[in-house]
Amino acid sequence: MSTESIIKTLEIKNQMGLHARPAAMLVQAVSGLTCEVSIEKEGTKVDGKSIMGVMMLAAECGSTITVCSEGPDALKAVEEIERIVSTNLGEK
Amino acid sequence: MIGIVVAAHEALSRELLNATSEIMSRRPQVEAVCFRRKDGPERLQRKMEDSVRSADSGQGVLVLVDLYGGRPARVAMDLALKHPGIEVVTGVHLPMLLEAVNHSGDYDLKALAERITRKGREFIVNAREYRRKSRGSRKAPCKK
Numbered sequence: 062m063s064t065e066s067i068i069k070t071l072e073i074k075n076q077m078g079l080h081a082r083p084a085a086m087l088v089q090a091v092s093g094l095t096c097e098v099s100i101e102k103e104g105t106k107v108d109g110k111s112i113m114g115v116m117m118l119a120a121e122c123g124s125t126i127t128v129c130s131e132g133p134d135a136l137k138a139v140e141e142i143e144r145i146v147s148t149n150l151g152e153k
Numbered sequence: 154m155i156g157i158v159v160a161a162h163e164a165l166s167r168e169l170l171n172a173t174s175e176i177m178s179r180r181p182q183v184e185a186v187c188f189r190r191k192d193g194p195e196r197l198q199r200k201m202e203d204s205v206r207s208a209d210s211g212q213g214v215l216v217l218v219d220l221y222g223g224r225p226a227r228v229a230m231d232l233a234l235k236h237p238g239i240e241v242v243t244g245v246h247l248p249m250l251l252e253a254v255n256h257s258g259d260y261d262l263k264a265l266a267e268r269i270t271r272k273g274r275e276f277i278v279n280a281r282e283y284r285r286k287s288r289g290s291r292k293a294p295c296k297k
Contacts, residue, residue: 082175111255112251
């Protein structure tokens with residue numbers, strides 16, 4: 062089993078930040094992947110496969126999150142999250 | 154996957170399910186039982202039994218109810234006392250339902266019930282205090 066570990070820092074750019082629907086979108090994109098995902102913001106680290114965990118970050122527009130993934134699908138997980146965040150979480 | 158039933162007074166369970174569906178952009182496999190004032194005991198029992206049966210895929214059912222001591226909780230507990238494959242957790246709110254749906258495939262029934270009970274408490278925070286404790290310096294929000 063690969064122990065690949067990927068870390069990526071991303072900025073939240075959509076106006077409403079990482080609220081409920083974007084958090085659910087992000088979590089559902091990685092929940093089926095074979096890897097652990099954590100998301101950290103200002104020292105608070107949560108499970109990236111938990112909608113409520115991600116919600117509790119309350120990451121607003123302009124904030125920075127650090128995504129860390131470990132396991133066989135780590136690269137795919139980080140790329141998925143990066144894609145979703147870079148497309149403004151499906152919002153403006 | 155653990156089956157999930159939400160049972161509450163009036164339309165609360167249905168609206169919790171609607172909100173969860175909206176947030177997740179899909180209809181999760183959750184049964185909502187609405188306890189109407191006009192419903193008699195037999196009807197309520199039958200509604201609960203039907204919903205639990207529909208939700209059960211063989212790995213057990215977690216029933217989330219609103220008020221401990223209320224009719225939904227009592228009807229659910231009556232059923233749970235007869236069937237070991239049912240766990241009942243009270244005080245349901247939207248974060249608990251999201252958490253249950255999110256993790257229904259990750260735990261066995263007892264562990265999921267324990268997690269939802271624990272997390273349900275954790276998700277209730279004094280927002281100002283929580284924000285103060287969990288954040289250091291903030292960046293300025295984006296301009297419109």
